Amino acid sequence: MSSKSFVLAASVVLALISARVNAGELVGPGVISTALQETSAAVTPDGNTLYFMRSDFAEKDDTILVSHRQGDRWSLPQVVSFSGQWHDSEPALSPDGKRLYFVSNRPLRDGDVPVMAEMGGQTFAGTNLWYVEQQRDGHWGKPVHVDGALNDGAMIYNPSVASNGDIYFSAHRDDSGKAYQIYVAHHTAKGYAKPERLALGDLDHNRMDPCVDPDQRFLIYAGNEGDSLGSADLYIAFREAGGQWSKPIHLPGDINSSALENAPSLGRRFGELYVSSGRENTVQFPKPQDDIASLQHRLEEPLNGSRNLWLFDIGDVLKAHGIDH
Template sequence: MIIHAPSIAAETDSGEMLGPEVVSTRHNETSATLTLDRAVLYFTRGDLASADTVILSAEWRAGRYQDVRVASFSGIWKDSEPSISPDGKRLYFVSNRPVTPGGSPLVATRGRLSFPGANLWYVERHGNGWGEPVHIGGEIARVPMVYNPVVAASGNLYFSSHREDSGPGYQIYVARPEGTGWSAPKQVTLGKGVQANHMDPAIDPRERFILFAGDEGDSAGSADIYIAFRTPSGEWGKPIRLPGDVNTMYLENAPTLGRAFGELFVTSMRIPGVVFPKQRQGIEGLEHRLDTPLNGSRNVWRFDISSLLREHGIQD
């Protein structure tokens, strides 16, 4: 079967909403990831408070996304942030599901607040479907606040977490393959360090650059998308706030890389500009406007950052 995969936006400053009314809706959608052939998109959908989130899939057919379904391994627990490995053989995700069958869901506590916890899990590809979820345990799972897994071609596993060395917020960590699992995680040093939040890593499969959500002092909103390139010494260079229309005055987070060179998915709460005085609407018009994707909910947008990558010597 020939898959006519969706084309990506032409330039960094010409983003497009992903699957309006199908993928991106009046609900919260985040964290898009594609199968190796780009035929199926996995993403998270939840309520506006993100209290309940589920992993969904959508198929690309006849020039559009359709046939949205709950993923075979999701729908019972608070699942989110799917990420398919570069070889397409594993899908990593976050869940509060019990580590052992019949156990209680994971709970996290910070200060006086308790909320659903988050550990990392994965499913492996079996034919056209996915196997049973496997828990990533060990030192990674010692804390119940582990988010946004993404794996490089080397097997290095990146994620964001709140740990003892994170400072007041969250930081990005990397764990390297070790035996049948991974090593103890090591914090990835980025920009302002623990003085700022660093979340939602998206790693180049060859680990030449990393994208993340945060504020390095020049954010236009509560969080923007930044990129840092690997230096010749192996360290990460100074983070660069992505140019063009990727970032807005509204929240942007959860960057993920697509399958095409320079393809970037970003979660955004952007809305059209409102000018006052505005045209008065009846209740029907008001409700119609509030039921559209651009109502301040989180949606998935697609951008092309290939020009920026080439400027920094990355050609493929």
């Protein structure tokens, strides 16, 4: 590396270290973010409609919901037209908002058994990738199964779609090692090519929930590269001149906590990042004497340890790497 290149690389690293993530905002307290589990935000291009997943604590009953912005508030969520019967989760909109991808255990054909998966001796609801297409009347059409090697196996999670149609996702496949890794399936004239595993580091580390920039300039994901504050934190990698991904960087500031952070997704404004987080209010002991009403009220609040949706601003981190729009 030339001395000039070294100085440039060092300056970028220093800028990233000093860049901050602004304090987060809980999304729709009590309406979208509740005492249940909420993850995987997907926002329409106009920013006025939000799709997300809600489930029980064990995440055995996942359903996709939708809410609409009403002034500075969000409407009471409703189950989307294509969900509510199967284990549906992790909605992701194409950048133009005309397709909504999601994963589901629904059978490929009516009358077949649901998709099941097995790992470490445990059997659980499997997932394949599906999408719905926006119709002329604005409603969603019937779910379509994504054919090809992308859906090999039954453990595909958190799709994220680039502007050119490439789909990033996390999965456990033959070349994943013991954990989950991140893959990309390139869109071609003949459909989706065989998925390629992203070279983000050794396979000892678990990597999940990719969130790709529409222009594929950067990638955010959940995992633990050895410096996580909790069971999983959020990391960012940048596309380098040769097309490879940079070494992942632990996102700075308040975006990561000692709780689980995962399922990142980009908002529609520069720097907006939606995150699922299990952070909670701290209980100090001795606490004020509870009666049944105060206890129930506190336990039913969003910040009770369940995962909620948060909105952060990572604009400074992106600008530090030369991305300003």
